[in-house]
Amino acid sequence: MSDNSRYSFPRLAYGGKVSSSNRIAAIPSSTIHFFEHVSVFGSVEPYLGKLHHLKTQLSENELLGRGGAAFPLSKKIAGYEKHRGKVVVVANGSEGEYLSRKDEALLARHPHLVLDGLSILGSALDAKMGFIHLKSSKEASIRIVQEAIAERRGVDPFRIEVSTTVAGVGYVAGSETAVISAINRQGGLPLYMPERPIVRGVRRRPTLLANVETLAHLALLARFGSHWFSSIGTENDSGTRxxxxxxxxxxxxxxxxxxxxxxxxxxxxxxxxxxxxxxxxxxxxxxxxxxxxxxxxxxxxxxxxxxxxxxxxxxxxxxxEGCPISETARIINYLAKESAGQCGPCYLGLPELAKTWKSLASDNVTAASISRVDELCDELAGRGGCAMPDGAVLLARTSLRRFRSELLEHQGGRCSYGQGSGRLVPPTGVLAAK
Amino acid sequence: MAKEVAGWFHRPAFWLRSDEMKTEIAINPIACDGHGICAELLPELIELDEWGFPILKSRNLPPALLDHARRAERLCPTLAVIIREY
Incomplete structure (x- = not known):
């Protein structure tokens, strides 16, 4: 990839099968080990500890966080600049979202690219400590990352001490405060942090969390420059994802x-x-x-x-392939079961919302149950310690609005789709095993 | 002894008049167990939802309610009421 123009795509799916239009590539499953990594991408060393370089590259094109919130990385870094020397950097690869598998696939393929990004970011902020936070259920990816860290040790200077940590179980385990709680060994559930992790997070230090995909993109951006990075994509949104x-x-x-x-x-x-x-x-x-x-x-x-x-x-x-109302019912039901059980509005409100929504999926929909969903949504929005109730409320509200016509069909005792197979939520065995 | 004195001595409320400060009230939703005492003591700002958990009507704490809010902060069994002064 040293010849920038030739390898603008695929990037993270390097070596994978590319579609004929050269816009879609599948990420291969084999791991790229350290020697291959260095021969393909080059050493990361020239880019370490250069905050100014990093800021210039990021100011030329926005790299949005890929963990879900899409927060611009340049703004994140700007906030931590005044804490230089005290910052702890965390690569968040714990994806609590059952449906998301990209972090896992990326870590299995390019552990070194993620570690590069982590050391670029950490050394720019003079961090001493870095963590790479992984899903507890995926022993294979934990092993790959640990091997990758061992491979680099002594060969390539990290400048920061990187270790792996393991997330708690459940859907909320990937959220920012739950990650900090897990690294601090406080149980791995979301915490109430009126002062954000920017003030006090892991080991009571300012803590910068970034998704592993964001860090992998950062590793490429720092190496090949913003011109290369934005050579593909649209004007407002460059690069790949x-x-x-x-x-x-x-x-x-x-x-x-x-x-x-x-x-x-x-x-x-x-x-x-x-x-x-x-x-x-x-x-x-x-x-x-x-x-x-x-x-x-x-x-x-x-x-x-x-x-x-x-x-x-x-x-x-x-x-x-099923009825959108039934699919929503199953997802809300899943979210209600995945509540960490910490905040009353979440562990009492979400099951109530799930129950009410389930009645919408049946054939005796009443106007009362529809207005009850509305009422519950208003009551639950913004009431949790993490974003869990907000997520369920957003889904319920938008489904209610978007599939209003289907609800009217249900009111008449008809359904235009059928129940569907319920593949959007984990099979019950997964929940039972947890 | 000295430490205790320093406690009230350094509290901003001691030196500044409360109407010159910005005071905010917050509830820690994770600590809260829904005892509902805060809503009894501070009905102007806190109401209970259908499960007995508090809903804050406003984050801003007017000076007139500061004493009541402090009582709610002190008497909450799980110490979930938080008052912050700037």
Whole structure:
């Protein structure tokens, strides 16, 4: 990849199969070890400890966080600048979202690219400590990352001490405060932090969390420069991003797509026709359920989706074949079960919301139950210690608005889709095993 | 002894008049167990939802309510009421 112009795509899916349009690539599963990594991408050393260089590159094109909140990395770094020397950097690869698999796939393929990004970011802020936070259920990826750290030790200077930590179980374990809680060994559940982690996080130090995909992009951006980085993509959204695409059959693919690629093109490349799909979940469980007609007109670009009123979240696009009302019912039910049980409005309110929504999926929908959903949404919004209730409320509100006509059908005792297979939520065995 | 004196001595409320300060009230939703005492003591700002958990009507704490809010802060069984002064 040292010849910048030749290898503008694929990036994170380096070596993977590329579509004929050269805009979609599948991420391969084999790991790139240290020697191959250095021969492909070059050493990271010249880019360490250069905050100014990093800031220049980031000011020329916005790198949005890929963990779900899409917060610009340059703004994040600017906030931590005054804490230089005290900062702890954390690469968050704990993806609590069941439907998101991109972090796992990325860590299995490019552990060194993530470690590069972590050391670039950490050394720029003079951090002494770095953590790479992983999902507890994936022993294989924990082993790969630990081996990668061992491979580099003594060969390549990290400048920061990097160690792996393991997330708690459950959906909320990937949220910012839960990650800090897990690293501090406080239980791995979300904490109440009126002063954000920027003041006091891991070991009571200012803590910068970044998604592993953001760090991998950062490692490439610092190496090859912003001109190379923005050579593909759209004007507002340059570069590429990883998505997890769930097919109606229940299997998934982790793909790297050029920003701005039409969803229709991605679906076509994966061999999905519009007739197979009734609706799709965009952005994961904190996202929105969208009917297939709308979904086919969207593009894989955060700025485009934002202007259309959606968000990419953690890059999940999950296609379903069942009735959108039933699918929403199952997702809200799943979220209610995944509540950490810490805040009253969440552990009491979400089951109530799930129960009410379930009655909408049956054939005796009443106007009272619809208005009860509205009432519960107003009551629950913003009431949790983490964003869990807000996510469920967003899904409920948008589904209610978007599938109003389908609800009227249900009111008349009809359903135009059928129950569906419920593949958008984990099978019950997964929940029981947890 | 000296430490105790320093406690009240250094409290901003001792030196500044409360109407010159910005005072905010917050509830730690994780600590809260829904005892509902805060809503009894500070009904002007806190109401309870259908499960008995507090809903804050406003974050801003007017000076007239400061004493009541302090009582709620002190008497909350889980210490979930938080008053911050700037």
């Amino acid at each position: 990883l998505i997890t695409l769930w097919l109606p059959s229940g299997s998934y693919r982790v793909l790297e797509v050029v920003a701005g690629t039409e969803f229709a093109e991605i679906f076509q490349a994966m061999g999905i026709s519009r007739e197979q799909v009734s609706c799709g979940l965009l952005g994961g469980y904190f996202g929105q359920l969208i009917d297939s007609d709308k979904l086919w007109t969207l593009r894989a670009s955060q700025s485009f989706l934002k202007s259309a009123g959606f968000s990419f979240g953690a890059g999940v696009v999950a296609l379903a």
